[in-house]
Amino acid sequence: MIMRVFENRDEMxxxxxxxxxxxxxxxxxQKTRSKEPIECNFYESAxxxxxxxxxxxxxxxxxxxDDLLLQKQNKCEACYIRVRHSNCDCLYLSHxxxxxxxxxxxxxxxxxxxxxxxQKNIDHIFNDHxxxxxxxxxx
Numbered sequence: 001m002i003m004r005v006f007e008n009r010d011e012m013x014x015x016x017x018x019x020x021x022x023x024x025x026x027x028x029x030q031k032t033r034s035k036e037p038i039e040c041n042f043y044e045s046a047x048x049x050x051x052x053x054x055x056x057x058x059x060x061x062x063x064x065x066d067d068l069l070l071q072k073q074n075k076c077e078a079c080y081i082r083v084r085h086s087n088c089d090c091l092y093l094s095h096x097x098x099x100x101x102x103x104x105x106x107x108x109x110x111x112x113x114x115x116x117x118x119q120k121n122i123d124h125i126f127n128d129h130x131x132x133x134x135x136x137x138x139x
Contacts (some may be wrong), residue, residue, distance in 0.1 A: 045069040052082040067095070077104040077129035097121050102128070 005076065011017075020042050043049055046068045055061055065076050065085065080090050081104055085115065092105050098121075100106050126139050 045074050049075040049079060051075070052079050052086055052088075055086040055088050057085070059086040059087065061086060061093070063088060064091045064093065066093045068091065073101050073104075077101050080105050080108055084101055097125060 039049050046065075049063070049065075052118075061083065063079055068076055076092070079088075080092065083090060092100070092109070094100055097117075112125065112129065117125070122139075126136055
């Protein structure tokens with residue numbers, strides 16, 4: 001389902017469809033293929049993010065943190081670290097690698113999707129995450 005968000009990005013921009021609207025629509029379509037309905041919750045502020053203890057491990061859960069760098073990160077960081085025990089995955093979308101809370105989000109990330117970067121960002125990402133596994137040229 002998340003891949004469809006990325007696959008339909010250009011159409012979303014043309015039709016001026018928000019990410020929230022697309023995810024809601026995809027969730028509605030998914031209900032027919034899933035045993036239980038998919039519930040989508042959207043929060044305007046990092047303060048509204050639920051405590052990881054409140055997330056039910058009985059359900060598959062996905063939390064997407066989008067453009068929250070200017071807000072307090074406490075709840076986002078707690079979720080990013082602790083929700084794996086609640087059958088929950090997290091996506092943290094950021095336009096700025098340097099402002100990520102590296103001790104929590106940066107060190108607990110399993111995957112980075114990178115878009116065109118300047119050399120400074122590339123150097124830092126390489127040194128922080130892959131320098132032990134491959135050459136810079138290969139990266």
